[in-house]
Amino acid sequence: MILRQDREICLHLGEDPYEYHRAVIPPIYETSLFVFSSVDEVHAAIDDSMAQFAYTRGQNPTVQIVEAKLAALEQGESCKCFASGIAAITSTISALVTHGDHILFINEIYGPTLSYAKRLGRYGVTNDVVHLLPDDDVSEALSKAVKPTTKLIYTESPSTCLFKVVDLHKITSFAKAHGILTAIDNTWATPLFQKPLTFGFDICLHSCSKYIGGHSDVVAGAVITSKELLGRIFDEYMLHGATLGPFEAWLVLRGIRTLPERMAKFHEQGQYFAQFLNTHKRVLAVHYPGLPSDEGHALAQKQLTGYSSLMSFELDITDFDDIRTLVKKCRIFKCAVSWGGFESLILPMGRKEDSLSEQRLVRVAVGLEDMNSLIEDLNFAMA
Numbered sequence: 082m083i084l085r086q087d088r089e090i091c092l093h094l095g096e097d098p099y100e101y102h103r104a105v106i107p108p109i110y111e112t113s114l115f116v117f118s119s120v121d122e123v124h125a126a127i128d129d130s131m132a133q134f135a136y137t138r139g140q141n142p143t144v145q146i147v148e149a150k151l152a153a154l155e156q157g158e159s160c161k162c163f164a165s166g167i168a169a170i171t172s173t174i175s176a177l178v179t180h181g182d183h184i185l186f187i188n189e190i191y192g193p194t195l196s197y198a199k200r201l202g203r204y205g206v207t208n209d210v211v212h213l214l215p216d217d218d219v220s221e222a223l224s225k226a227v228k229p230t231t232k233l234i235y236t237e238s239p240s241t242c243l244f245k246v247v248d249l250h251k252i253t254s255f256a257k258a259h260g261i262l263t264a265i266d267n268t269w270a271t272p273l274f275q276k277p278l279t280f281g282f283d284i285c286l287h288s289c290s291k292y293i294g295g296h297s298d299v300v301a302g303a304v305i306t307s308k309e310l311l312g313r314i315f316d317e318y319m320l321h322g323a324t325l326g327p328f329e330a331w332l333v334l335r336g337i338r339t340l341p342e343r344m345a346k347f348h349e350q351g352q353y354f355a356q357f358l359n360t361h362k363r364v365l366a367v368h369y370p371g372l373p374s375d376e377g378h379a380l381a382q383k384q385l386t387g388y389s390s391l392m393s394f395e396l397d398i399t400d401f402d403d404i405r406t407l408v409k410k411c412r413i414f415k416c417a418v419s420w421g422g423f424e425s426l427i428l429p430m431g432r433k434e435d436s437l438s439e440q441r442l443v444r445v446a447v448g449l450e451d452m453n454s455l456i457e458d459l460n461f462a463m464a
């Protein structure tokens with residue numbers, strides 16, 4: 082289900098053709114700087130570089146349109162776009178923690194995010210990862226895992242390898258009671274299928290390189306939060322120089338226009354493909370919260386209004402070479418990292434050196450190709 086207002090946001094919000102010669106498409110403001118008619122004006126703009134146009138490292142009109150849309154879709158106060166998803170994540174984390182602080186990660190987290198957290202150890206910031214099952218007592222588990230120094234609780238739900246779902250409300254009510262900030266990476270669901278700020282999260286993060294951009298032609302990221310927190314993150318962002326270029330912003334904008342149509346189709350394709358995998362005799366398990374048999378399904382039904390099309394499954398193999406052969410035999414599914422574009426992708430999650438049970442895990446991003454062709458492709462490869 083996609084909200085009526087979300088379609089309007091994707092198509093029109095933040096745009097005004099009368100501002101740019103009545104062009105229906107906003108221009109790519111490919112400029113590094115903006116000129117002023119007085120010293121006072123330039124100084125005022127420099128002092129308010131987050132909102133005013135002074136220098137494109139701070140703010141740019143094309144980028145600002147994307148930010149207005151993403152803030153509105155997440156029902157947040159404000160948004161800042163970044164040169165990549167990981168730039169949004171690392172700038173946010175480093176803006177919020179300092180020497181002596183602790184970060185608590187919940188469940189499976191995007192690898193580079195954890196690598197960054199580990200690096201922060203050099204600056205005296207520690208972290209732990211706690212794993213929660215859908216039926217666990219969240220408050221009890223978190224009580225054991227937090228420290229007096231915990232500043233930030235960070236999670237992904239659904240996560241992007243095993244697609245674990247956590248109880249968003251329970252996490253934020255625990256965090257609020259303990260004065261801890263909460264952040265979530267919402268890339269899998271997109272703001273169309275899940276709005277974490279409405280569950281009480283302080284910060285919502287996105288890689289726009291996935292479904293939001295949607296055409297595998299741009300790398301971008303975003304953070305959506307309160308004005309107050311964004312001000313702190315913006316200072317960090319300016320010093321990291323993690324700016325999204327106007328052309329990249331324009332590509333993201335073009336992707337957003339069809340986001341509701343694409344997500345509705347990905348929902349349909351994902352459900353269908355997961356059912357196919359679930360009944361295939363060579364598949365031992367499917368990880369996808371959209372399947373009624375999935376352990377996270379009941380919780381997912383309360384938190385998500387749709388399911389995207391990235392999932393993983395475990396194959397009955399006896400040797401990693403079987404996975405290599407399977408990938409080679411695919412014609413439509415291409416072997417690659419990332420996901421969320423129009424094209425179907427396949428990626429073994431395990432490596433040759435892992436144990437057999439880890440070698441079995443394969444991730445697929447179901448694209449927009451014909452469903453019967455996709456099923457035929459994987460059926461042939463798995464035979």
Ligand SMILES: *Cc1c(COP(=O)(O)O)cnc(C)c1O
Nearest residue numbers: 165166167191241268288290301
């Ligand atoms: C891809 C991804 C990121 C990083 O985004 P980039 O745009 O590649 O930097 C962060 N989180 C998740 C869940 C991702 O899938």
